Amino acid sequence: MAYPEHEHAPHSFWTRYVWSQDHKVIAVQYTITAIAVGLVALVLSNLMRLQIGFPGRFAFIDANHYYQFVTMHGMIMVIYLLTALFLGGFGNYLIPLMVGARDMVFPFLNMLSYWMYLLAVVVLMGSFFVPGGPTGAGWTLYPPQAILPGTPGSGGGIVLMLVSLAIFIVAATMGGLNYVTTVLQARTRGMTLMRLPLTVWGILVATIMALLAFPALFVSAVMMLFDKLLGTSFFMPAVVSMGQALAYKGGSPILFQHLFWFFGHPEVYIVALPAFGIVSDLISTHARKNIFGYRMMVWAIVIIGVLSFVVWAHHMYVSGMNPWFGFFFATTTLVIAVPTAIKVYNWLLTLWRGDIHLTVPMLFAIGFVSTFVIGGLTGLFLGNVSTDMPLSNTYFVVAHFHMVMGVSPILAIFGGIYHWYPKVTGRMMDDTLGKLHFWVTFVGSYAIYFPMHYLGILGMPRRYYAYDNYAFIPPSAQQLNAFITVAALVVGAFQLVFLYNLARSAFNGKPSGSNPWGSASLEWQTPENPPGHGNWGPALPEVHRWPYDYSVPGAEADFLPQTSTSPLGGDDAKPDKDTP
Amino acid sequence: MSDSTHSPTTPPSGLYGLAADWSGDGNTFKVPWGKAMMWVFLLSDTFIFGIFLSGYMAVRMTTAEPWPNPSEVFALQVGTTSLPLLLIAIMTFVLISSSGTMAMAVNFAYRGERRRAAVLMLATAALGASFVGMQAFEWTKLIVSEGIRPWSNPLGAAQFGACFFMITGFHGLHVSAGVIYLTTVATRLLRHRPSDGEAPDDGRSGDESRVEIAGLYWHFVDLVWVFIFAFFYLW
Secondary structure, three states: OOHHHHOOOOOOHHHHHHOOOOHHHHHHHHHHHHHHHHHHHHHHHHHHHHHHHOOOOOOOOOHHHHHHHHHHHHHHHHHHHHHHHHHHHHHHHHHHHHHOOOOOOOHHHHHHHHHHHHHHHHHHHHHHHOOOOOOOOOOOOOOOHHHOOOOOOOOHHHHHHHHHHHHHHHHHHHHHHHHHHHHHHOOOOOOOHHHOOHHHHHHHHHHHHHHHHHHHHHHHHHHHHHHHHOOOOOOOOOOEEOOEEOOOOOOOHHHHHHHHHHHHHHHHHHHHHHHHHHHHHHHHHHOOOOOOOHHHHHHHHHHHHHHHHHOHHHHOHHHOOOHHHHHHHHHHHHHOHHHHHHHHHHHHHHHOOOOOOOOHHHHHHHHHHHHHHHHHHHHHHHHOHHHHHHHOOEHHHHHHHHHHHHHHHHHHHHHHHHHHHHHHHOEOOOHHHHHHHHHHHHHHHHHHHHHHHHHHHHOOEOOOOOOOOOOOOOOHHHHHHHHHHHHHHHHHHHHHHHHHHHHHHHHHOOEOOOOOOOOOOHHHHOOOOOOOOOOOOOOOOOOOOOOOOEOOOOOOOOEOOOOOOOOOOOOOOOOOOOOO | OOOOOOOOOOOOOHHHHHHHHHOOOOOOOOOOHHHHHHHHHHHHHHHHHHHHHHHHHHHHHHOOOOOOOHHHHOOEEEOOEEEOOHHHHHHHHHHHHHHHHHHHHHHHHHHOOHHHHHHHHHHHHHHHHHHHHHHHHHHHHHHHHOOOOOOOOOOOOHHHHHHHHHHHHHHHHHHHHHHHHHHHHHHHHHHOOHHHOOOHHHOOOOHHHHHHHHHHHHHHHHHHHHHHHHHHHOO
């Protein structure tokens, strides 16, 4: 892109901060919107916990509201917070800076992507205000119950949910096309694929997965809208509802489950892979050591991406299927443990004998490894058909997926925000508040989810509004539930510390200088910090090495930036490099 | 390029060489940005149509009622004889022919014959528009004379109407969008003189590659039709 043209930097407030086509501004817009909608979901989760911990004490939470809270909490957290923040937030900000581009390849499309996302959020929030309220069908929206009377929000609520999802998918596609094309085509001179930071690899593969998995959600949303509004019977068998035989017949509810999970399982890795990448970069930078096994890390990301498309039916063991299918899906599911374990070992081996700085981003990165391992181990139980059957409808599953794709990606997001905040604002976030935020969130997460494993093995069913009169649930379970609720409220409240830190540091934070963490990767080598419009000044940078040259023997500084022409260090983990 | 790690005289061989070639920097596989993006988009769109068709096949297998016989439902009455698949044969012929005119347009665009390229694109768009017109005729016939609706079907399974209208409708929208898209690119081609094109080196598309990118989309829409044709009319 010719630079002089790009000197047409926007000057008015509106073109610079609102209708902006600059990837950095769009990233911040995405991030703030995602955090705002995530706060709604956080409040909803605390309301749910109030009901479970202290049943009947809060009269305004009736059964219908409870199901609506469950549904909206799940959908918002998975789609509108995690997916949007990783791809729209981190992806937008970091891809052009990390590959050495001036912007995304199609800035206008990028801007449209954000506005479509905002529209999707507005439509979703609108469903709180329609008669009947938002849908309470559970975040999986299984038909037939999702669109039948008796389920809360089966009128306007489910329609707005489906419409909002369709709009979100359009937004994610517009953004995703940009991210993939930018990584493939707009890399600067010398930036080979095997010199990309793992963050970019994670976001790239996650984006490709999003482009291939979201179509399944889009199609199932369209079909369910037709079932609801036109009276077609794609997913609807002959049903007697409220004593009346409905006009539906001959459809297949199982088809929806297949389509939903063909999207839903890759979705898990759409939020996990960017987290993997971010955590890899944080660990390497803050341990002042090159990432262990870079090539294997890249291949593990790619292999996980591929495998995640052939495991979806492990979410459907309890729906019933041919035992051979169960065998197939259990096998593919457990095979994913191999590349995932490679990643965990490589993180640990990167930390091994590193010069570990326990900065706030590093704490979150290490916290991620911990929660991800715990959540991954329980996944082994749920991936096997015979152990999944008794556990599937219990709190064991709630504990599992909250550890592995709730807490873990959120910790990576926090780590990423603390790490790149100086890049975005030129100021540091407050260290003490950050550490307070980390310890409460990290320990609190264990306090919330660890006991849930016990409750699950006790047989406490998930998605229930109340647990009265179940002989097999001992009274002590209620005490545990109350404890979990208190922990959840504390963790929820302490997120305000993060928000305060985020807002206050933008104006009052300590100035960070251009490269506060001594990071080698390209995004810290911009001429200005925060980077100006066009990112790189008059000339694009030239890359001579991978982004992990830390503590190179013989080098003057303890890191060599990617732009350095020093003969020391260099690409990839040469086998003899670590040994002196 | 001065690379400190590999000496330039000994490139890696075998699989390592293959991986090294494929992971080269941005100059290795330089194409216009729009072209790369169109390919990625088409890959994503392939999944949309693939899932639509898989859903259709699943529903067709699970429904309890018999599926209407395609050679009767899609037959056209000419005089007193009923000719099966006549209309759809014409529609398919028209759409496939439009791929031919599109390919010629791309050829002429790269040869610098902008006028001919633009005319051929407009011809492609006209063929596409007539396809959509015939589709509207077919829908009318099914709805008015056969009484088929998305929610009901006097000839058998209700899912027939639901799947047919949804999938051919979604494809028809793609063709209609393509007609608009082709017309826009053709108009641009007529208005611009060659010197107006941006420098070809910066990743943005010149007018010629705009024609090719539009062609990619159009051929894709035709290819999708071949599958819809096979799955709805021949099964």
